[in-house]
Amino acid sequence: MKLNEIRDNEGAHKKRMRVGRGPGSGKGKTAGRGVKGQKSRSGVAIGGFEGGQMPLYMRMPKRGFNNPNALKLAEVNLWRLQEAIDAKKLDAKKEINGEALVAAGVIRRVKDGVRLLGTGEIKGKLNLVVWSATSGALKAIEAAGGTVEQQRIEAEAKAAARVEKRNAAKGRAPAPKAPQGDANKVSARAKRTAAKK
Secondary structure, eight states, X not given: OOGGGOOOOTTSSOOOOOOSSOGGGSSOTTTTSOSSSGGGSTTOOOTTOBTTBOOHHHHSOOOSOOOTTOOOEEEEEHHHHHHHHHTTSSOTTSOBOHHHHHHTTSSXXXXXXXXXXXXXXXXXXXXXXXXXXXXXXXXXXXXXXXXXXXHHHHHXXXXXXXXXXXXXXXXXXXXXXXXXXXXXXXXXHHHHHHHHO
């Protein structure tokens, strides 16, 4: 072999397409951009522009509010847990958390946590560690003799302790506790009305 005989493998180097080199080249005249007009020029970003007509994305109704800070929770029903236990993918004797559910194929991934829902039945005792659970799910698990550890309650307690500690360090009065239960909820309008009276 000689130095002047060294070359790449066939197809390893592809020559770039040379456009605008005349009609006979196959990519001549408009250089693959179609006919003349705004879109055949560079630097054009039309996107949803519809010639001055109200664009579709502006005609569609917008409803509700999408909270950008909302937690992304993986939801799991009781029947899905029982199905995994029956298939011996989950060990009911061990603590069941997000990682165990992913390993068993019950959920794809743990995002911000796991939310336990109450649809279905549980036959045996389970010890679960989840972000939060519905009241129906809690009753069903506790009725079967199991336990549910909710990380949300712990996180809220830690956050409240941090706030109280910060207020105490700055000499502020402790923050008022939020009313508990639906019966104790008082709207802002009701408070203003009572203050006027």
